[in-house]
Amino acid sequence: MEKDRTGMRVGLTQYGDAGFSLFLRKAFIKAMGYSDSALDRPIVGIVNTYSGYNACHRNVPDLIDAIKRGVMLSGGLPVDFPVLSMHESFSAPTSMFLRNLMSMDTEEMIRAQPMQSVVLIGGCDKTVPALLMGAASVNIPAILTVTGPMSTGSHRGERLGACTDCRRLWGKHRAGEIDAAEIEEINGKLAPTAGTCMVMGTASTMALVSEALGVMLPGGAAIPAVHADRLRHAEATGVEAVALAKSGRVLADILTPAAFGNALRVLHAIGGSTNGLVHLAAVAGRLGIRIDYDAFDRIGQETPVLVDLKPSGQHYMEDLHKAGGLMPILREIRHLLDEDCITITGKRLGEIIDAADIWEQDVVRPFSNPIYPRGGMRVLRGNLAPDGAIIKQSAASPALMKHTGRAVVFTSLADMDRRIDSEELDVKADDILVLQNAGPKGGPGMPEAGYIPIPAKLARQGVSDMVRISDARMSGTAYGTIVLHASPEAAIGGPIGLVRDGDIISLDVENGTLTLDVEDAELERRRAAWSPPAHEGAERGYLKLYLERVEQADRGCDFDFLVAPETSGVTPQK
Numbered sequence: 001m002e003k004d005r006t007g008m009r010v011g012l013t014q015y016g017d018a019g020f021s022l023f024l025r026k027a028f029i030k031a032m033g034y035s036d037s038a039l040d041r042p043i044v045g046i047v048n049t050y051s052g053y054n055a056c057h058r059n060v061p062d063l064i065d066a067i068k069r070g071v072m073l074s075g076g077l078p079v080d081f082p083v084l085s086m087h088e089s090f091s092a093p094t095s096m097f098l099r100n101l102m103s104m105d106t107e108e109m110i111r112a113q114p115m116q117s118v119v120l121i122g123g124c125d126k127t128v129p130a131l132l133m134g135a136a137s138v139n140i141p142a143i144l145t146v147t148g149p150m151s152t153g154s155h156r157g158e159r160l161g162a163c164t165d166c167r168r169l170w171g172k173h174r175a176g177e178i179d180a181a182e183i184e185e186i187n188g189k190l191a192p193t194a195g196t197c198m199v200m201g202t203a204s205t206m207a208l209v210s211e212a213l214g215v216m217l218p219g220g221a222a223i224p225a226v227h228a229d230r231l232r233h234a235e236a237t238g239v240e241a242v243a244l245a246k247s248g249r250v251l252a253d254i255l256t257p258a259a260f261g262n263a264l265r266v267l268h269a270i271g272g273s274t275n276g277l278v279h280l281a282a283v284a285g286r287l288g289i290r291i292d293y294d295a296f297d298r299i300g301q302e303t304p305v306l307v308d309l310k311p312s313g314q315h316y317m318e319d320l321h322k323a324g325g326l327m328p329i330l331r332e333i334r335h336l337l338d339e340d341c342i343t344i345t346g347k348r349l350g351e352i353i354d355a356a357d358i359w360e361q362d363v364v365r366p367f368s369n370p371i372y373p374r375g376g377m378r379v380l381r382g383n384l385a386p387d388g389a390i391i392k393q394s395a396a397s398p399a400l401m402k403h404t405g406r407a408v409v410f411t412s413l414a415d416m417d418r419r420i421d422s423e424e425l426d427v428k429a430d431d432i433l434v435l436q437n438a439g440p441k442g443g444p445g446m447p448e449a450g451y452i453p454i455p456a457k458l459a460r461q462g463v464s465d466m467v468r469i470s471d472a473r474m475s476g477t478a479y480g481t482i483v484l485h486a487s488p489e490a491a492i493g494g495p496i497g498l499v500r501d502g503d504i505i506s507l508d509v510e511n512g513t514l515t516l517d518v519e520d521a522e523l524e525r526r527r528a529a530w531s532p533p534a535h536e537g538a539e540r541g542y543l544k545l546y547l548e549r550v551e552q553a554d555r556g557c558d559f560d561f562l563v564a565p566e567t568s569g570v571t572p573q574k
């Protein structure tokens, strides 16, 4: 950042004549109709993530209008510019595959264009981490806002929300309890407004942990997309962006190891998406901060799940907004937080908690009466996942938390698609389903395929959950006894790729273990016969770059050349 320069003088194109560079730039920007007076003001860039494919960002044009109003009310000049946008359902092979590309786009467009601060408009799952990763790498004064959650739908008197209810009702359809006509009718009711999935999925998780990190104005995470408060929050964000431009407070001042420690506490307390851990590791990595998974696991033992939202509980994000959003959560766990962290406003986190109105409600439980006594996630270790695996214990079946069973193995997504519903599949309710080659490189893009469907013949018998293990991710909206992110992944020779049908696997969530009961010598024999999976099209383009440079889940699935070269801190520590 060129901190001592303002307006159009920042980041001039190099011709060897700075005066001519400025002259040329002003000639072109004047074609937009700006006056000299406007161009002399602090410029606030606004990252426009609208896309006709991205329903979760349908309200971005309205938010940009409101942010611009706030910037101009404060004497700044707002200039919006596009970056890549993506929606979970329109990002083949996966949105995770594209997240790093969006972060690079964000980083380079912020760097390339003149602005003294930038407003990031995130929303759908991967957009918030991508924007924060890119802006963190530039280390510019930046403030985040989000599109906000959708409002709930309704079907025959039952309240519905994407996409926990998408999965639950599709499961009933697979089991024959809902016919084709009714599931089609339901399809039109699951996503009834603009905005992001309204359960505690990845979008809600990233919004809440970002507010906890201090990069969003207080109260912004849970406001519904269609609520007038969402526009008022956007306007206030524009006002704050001008103050930020003047203060020169950059993201590294906010995103400290202690701030990430707070965010990881909040991740446990909200029963957040397992993806939140991967994304926080990626954002932290851009600033040289490493997440200690054993410490994350340890703080989970003392941080209960307090938020009663689907899929771990019963409410939706609009209910959390009415309950006060993030603030009652912070108030309940404030004894576990570092209250001295500085937020985007320049205020300490403790001051913000003190200033918040708190009232009686039933969405955020008191610390003494949680909906789950420990944190949402548990880190598992053992010979099946030497570098760790994750289970969302708050959304798992208590009866399966300690379970030993016979492996039923699918070697790829295509193999699973072909055989999962076959009547010939040799599978019983107490078996353990294993999916291989669905990790960062194997997917590619670590698809949210960890929510392996219950085989149709078991679903019809009423089986609703089984232990499922993969190197894939899972949507935050999903639930079940599902072990994810087994690391190292199968596609780089990890032990999960060496499992064979009939092997015995033991899961013990209480003790944090995941064990494959196969002799080492036999595993070595299998390893000697192993070869990595091939990917069509891998010889060129972004897929080639991705496969060569993507890291494992514990490093946030970032590209190795984007992570900060030096480690500056480790978190959580408290």
Ligand code: FES
Binding pocket: 056, 087, 088, 089, 123, 124, 125, 195, 196, 197, 201, 203
């Ligand atoms: Fe965009 Fe769920 S699909 S948040």
